[in-house]
Amino acid sequence: MSTSIFELRHQDGKARAGVIHTAHGDIPTPIFMPVGTVGSVKAVAPDDLAAIGAPIILGNTYHLYLRPGHKLVERHGGLHGFASWPGAILTDSGGFQIFSLNSLRKLREEGAEFRSHLDGSKHLFTPENVVDIQRSLHSDIMMVLDECVPHGADYAYTDKSTALTTRWALRARRHYPAGTAHNLLFAITQGGFFRDLRQRSIEELCAHDFDGFAIGGLSVGEPKPLMYEFMYDLAPRLPQDKPRYLMGVGTPLDIVNGIAAGIDMFDCVLPTRNARNGTLYTSLGKINIKRREYAEDDGPLDPQCGCYACRNFSRAYLRHLYVSKELLAFRLNSLHNLTYFLDLVRGARQAILEDRYADFLAGVTAVYPEEAAQAAGG
Template identity: 45%
Template structure:
């Protein structure tokens, strides 16, 4: 595998370990990212139903934007003319962008893959578009202005055959090199590579070694949160992490539920993203230290207790379950806003809790406690 010329790698300082779990800081020009880190998903330039200052106050150091959605609407060139995605959205901290490959796989119509890229029709209006490794990098790094860009890759269905997973990972390795070539050397931006290989151990090893050899600034595990379930997700991480460098950040894409996050951190993962906090909030679900609750349930109609007093957020403390039940039953927008705010704060509180326990050397005990508490939630979320 040909290795690209040296690229910018953000300083990553691991500050403490407990078993395979680790806590540290990834330093960017727009601020430090405390790891383990959960990135709220700002797909179309917004974390749904939230103001950016609420996202920041909830404890998020970094958010995620999406190439596919923004290239279709309002258009990446327009975002560039309007000052880039940070200025356009009002988010001042670091931002990572998805390459668009996952959304092409899951949302687009009539996609046609070839060795150089993918041609697809928009799920919005049916218009035809072309995405290549170089075009994905142009959109992410040049037009949107992402601090961390992702290589273009191909995500396979789950389950898939060994032959199909091999073809996909080889294509993704080729696209990874082309993404690196297009990215070049940048002073304040970096690029992460993506490992594929479905649930096949030999292919995960092959993909991991290939991606590592290419010299990315960070390594992501792709092809998860596609219906494989919690146990298979954990097994896939187990078979991949031994082949990753210790000194670079590790990112599991699209994961997940709180128990997924805890078990992934226990296996040495540093970064996550998922639509779950705000999607759940829009549907009346709140995640708490005692597990998820459905505020549409009639039992909350006269419950004056707050969502979760252990979460340091106005959304978690200042509104009763009875009031939120009323808002959701009445179809009031405010209900989804408060629940999305609370869920985002809860996920950030979980990350802070894990960082603290790793630093104190008590993570394994905390992991056991939370695994028992959330044993009935062990399933990966459905893809976007």
């Protein structure tokens, strides 16, 4: 498929500002993608997501295949129609979910056999049928089936797994040739924490015409300095003219460092999960809204944020909702955190376009000193 799917607009150091063209709109990069695993970003509605300017969300092939079923979703116009979401959708292949099942799955050349975590029924995901399922979901960006190798796996296992992931990716590309319809197909590079295996994975996959390339297998339990070391090393090795996606990462500090490394796309459940636990991200750092110190705080959650929660409610009210276990707390907290993450990547993009990304990175790093020290090995 033509490399015009991705336009690189500007670069500041390794940090990139670009645009990904999809069937459901253009996606300015760098971008953070809210996670809607089962076709819904938890606690928020599609109009909320549109209001905060999210151009793309995620769904998960494994979960949607098991419930409600991809054919039912297809009959309702794919995920866009079923979930009333007009923007772009990326679907993960479900590989990470399958391989986290441990005793409930078996790997073989044909694919991954697994038992449903819902009812124990047996299923088989192959590189081919995972593409077919995602096409039924009408995904704008489809991910190939891969194995996510856990941190601590030895060289022999990682070598064998990485080779299998590569063979599966090439089978997916053959099943869905470049230039077919409007769905984009991204490959996932693996290789654990072995540099030669990572390099081989990148070389073998990037020799083929995938529409984008992901770095898989980071943030899987490794120390933070090791994750950063590999992130900074691997991102520039991916093709310059294709989108680069770091899967399942991460914190605000992870994201701005990933952008500095040359990565374009990020996703993580962190903003919505932490919102439901009362942890909120602000321009001044993280706030635990259930703390007693906010009980009579009349100020906005974040004076620099323009989200619905910050424009209309005090910290005292947000704390009251949370400690009272009111469901509105989930919505307002989630809206705020998602706005923060989207504003973060929008700010990063503007800084890249204005050749001041180093200052932007330093500014965000200063807000999270403890995490920065951890990332530096302190």
